[in-house]
Amino acid sequence: MNIYHKILELIDQHDSFAISAHVNPDGDSIGAQLALYSFLADLNKYVRIFNTDPIPPNYHFLPFSEKIEQPCDLDGYSPEVLIVLDASTLVRIGNHLSKNLVPQQLTINIDHHASADRFGDYNLVESGASSTCEIVYKLIQLSGTKIGYKQAMALYTGIMFDTGCFRYSNSTSQVHHIAANLIDQGIEVDKIYRAVYETNPVRRLRLLTKALETVEISPDGKIAWLIISKKMFDHTGTTLEDADGIINQIRSIDTIEVAIMAVSNAQEQSKISMRSKDYVDVGKICAEFGGGGHARAAGCLIDKSCETALEMVIEITEKYIDI
Numbered sequence: 001m002n003i004y005h006k007i008l009e010l011i012d013q014h015d016s017f018a019i020s021a022h023v024n025p026d027g028d029s030i031g032a033q034l035a036l037y038s039f040l041a042d043l044n045k046y047v048r049i050f051n052t053d054p055i056p057p058n059y060h061f062l063p064f065s066e067k068i069e070q071p072c073d074l075d076g077y078s079p080e081v082l083i084v085l086d087a088s089t090l091v092r093i094g095n096h097l098s099k100n101l102v103p104q105q106l107t108i109n110i111d112h113h114a115s116a117d118r119f120g121d122y123n124l125v126e127s128g129a130s131s132t133c134e135i136v137y138k139l140i141q142l143s144g145t146k147i148g149y150k151q152a153m154a155l156y157t158g159i160m161f162d163t164g165c166f167r168y169s170n171s172t173s174q175v176h177h178i179a180a181n182l183i184d185q186g187i188e189v190d191k192i193y194r195a196v197y198e199t200n201p202v203r204r205l206r207l208l209t210k211a212l213e214t215v216e217i218s219p220d221g222k223i224a225w226l227i228i229s230k231k232m233f234d235h236t237g238t239t240l241e242d243a244d245g246i247i248n249q250i251r252s253i254d255t256i257e258v259a260i261m262a263v264s265n266a267q268e269q270s271k272i273s274m275r276s277k278d279y280v281d282v283g284k285i286c287a288e289f290g291g292g293g294h295a296r297a298a299g300c301l302i303d304k305s306c307e308t309a310l311e312m313v314i315e316i317t318e319k320y321i322d323i
């Protein structure tokens, strides 16, 4: 029996579920949670969604987004089955949740990160998939139930997000076939795009302006980086979530292979995000610092100032550039 059928069998055999996903939720993790929630609820399962961090307001348009419980009051709730989405390690769902959301029977991990450490009792991990939403789509398809309008909205949002709006190399022919099927459910792609990407408060633009002033480029032109300091957040009234996506601005520079963004968080650590265009496996670079991700998009947390953290990351990156 393949793992998809096994997971469907496990869903069939159990009645209570909890769904969680990584901290700082993004389009893929939110879309996958909501589509899976809807699928399980349609099967008359008891299901709750727990997240460590709030979902950004631009995802509130998604059906069932109000079902996400945050902050989490577990109140002793222990589901038969815990399903963890889009997280390569259990602790990625947050310290509190990873310790206290304990299933009675088993944990299922559904993910597409190459760095997935397969912590579940059952692991549906496909590193070739564009997104966790692509995997959840296949799971629902295989169950024989029809994907409806609400699930289509959630799944399309996640796939759109993780493929950079169908621009990255993970935008395979299969991804476009899936997107076509989802659009056939009557979803309005322009409205979804607008909700996710064109509802920025002006403070985000102010933060972007400040961040772009810090852009530096290596002498060979292949590495570009920027810093977002605590001061910039304070001056613009922004928070960590407002920094999302800013790294893509430097990825667009013509000569660049690797883009790096260093963001200072509340714990005085540096949150490093990396993107690459053609050949540098930034997932491997971030793994050297205890992080992970994909070949073209990854991240890690370094217990140093942004300047020092950047120096460390750039030094390693230079080695990968020269391969």
Ligand SMILES: [Mn+2]
Binding pocket: 028, 029, 086, 112, 131, 132, 162
């Ligand atoms: Mn993802």
